[in-house]
Amino acid sequence: MRKMKDERLKNGGMQFITHYTERYSYLDAARMALEGGCRWVQLRMKDTPVETIEPVALEVQALCRQYGATFIIDDHVELARKLHADGVHLGKKDMPIADARRILGAEYIIGGTANTFEDVLQHYKAGADYIGCGPFRYTTTKKNLSPILGLEGYTAIIHRMQEKDIHLPIVAIGGITIADIPAVMQTGVSGIALSGTVLHADSPADEMKRIISLMENEK
Numbered sequence: 495m496r497k498m499k500d501e502r503l504k505n506g507g508m509q510f511i512t513h514y515t516e517r518y519s520y521l522d523a524a525r526m527a528l529e530g531g532c533r534w535v536q537l538r539m540k541d542t543p544v545e546t547i548e549p550v551a552l553e554v555q556a557l558c559r560q561y562g563a564t565f566i567i568d569d570h571v572e573l574a575r576k577l578h579a580d581g582v583h584l585g586k587k588d589m590p591i592a593d594a595r596r597i598l599g600a601e602y603i604i605g606g607t608a609n610t611f612e613d614v615l616q617h618y619k620a621g622a623d624y625i626g627c628g629p630f631r632y633t634t635t636k637k638n639l640s641p642i643l644g645l646e647g648y649t650a651i652i653h654r655m656q657e658k659d660i661h662l663p664i665v666a667i668g669g670i671t672i673a674d675i676p677a678v679m680q681t682g683v684s685g686i687a688l689s690g691t692v693l694h695a696d697s698p699a700d701e702m703k704r705i706i707s708l709m710e711n712e713k
């Protein structure tokens with residue numbers, strides 16, 4: 495049976511995001527993250543037609559189900575609905591969150607990208623379930639990066655959320671490595687999203703294992 499939405503949203507507070515590499519397929523990358531203990535995978539296949547994404551999504555979704563992991567898709571609301579994925583992640587250039595919520599209903603997880611408190615507020619009002627907030631630092635995984643937040647950026651955003659009594663999980667993203675995790679979590683974020691640091695490790699599964707055990711200690 496499908497887990498409750500709150501549980502699917504938390505799933506350890508660590509979201510692995512796929513990215514194209516010459517070394518691993520999207521499926522193998524997701525498998526290694528899951529083997530390493532990650533229980534939240536976002537399938538992100540940029541510059542790829544949705545017809546090409548769909549068969550990969552089906553395979554990654556099946557694997558996530560085997561591991562009891564949350565499976566969300568970047569950008570593609572209709573595909574998430576068609577496959578009954580756990581949810582979608584949407585940025586400024588994607589479908590507005592309120593429209594996605596109308597299409598998907600309350601049970602789907604919808605994440606929104608934020609770089610400022612104003613972005614967070616907008617997504618909160620539109621019905622987002624969590625915020626992907628970043629970038630923490632420069633990364634080559636995403637083109638057209640927003641301004642770098644650093645630790646100070648997260649601290650300031652979380653402070654303003656507390657002032658306005660806004661309760662929404664903040665997932666820090668962008669150039670984060672294992673060494674950054676304690677300090678980033680200290681700012682009050684609820685979770686971390688990673689891609690490159692896992693994919694570039696000698697053993698992505700072992701690196702994820704180290705990261706998950708560090709995250710357990712951060713709780």
Ligand SMILES: Cc1ncc(COP(=O)(O)OP(=O)(O)O)c(N)n1
Pocket residue numbers: 509511536538540568569583584585586587588605606607608625626627636665667687
């Ligand atoms: C968890 C998380 N946070 C932010 C993003 C970025 O989404 P977006 O701004 O739409 O950029 P693309 O990922 O689509 O290039 C994300 N995908 N996940």
Ligand SMILES: Cc1ncsc1CCOP(=O)(O)O
Pocket residue numbers: 511628629632633634635636667668669670687688689690691
């Ligand atoms: C999708 C996305 N959005 C902001 S930064 C980023 C990339 C995250 O990947 P990495 O952990 O490799 O920087």
Ligand SMILES: [Mg+2]
Pocket residue numbers: 568569583584585586587588
């Ligand atoms: Mg997007």
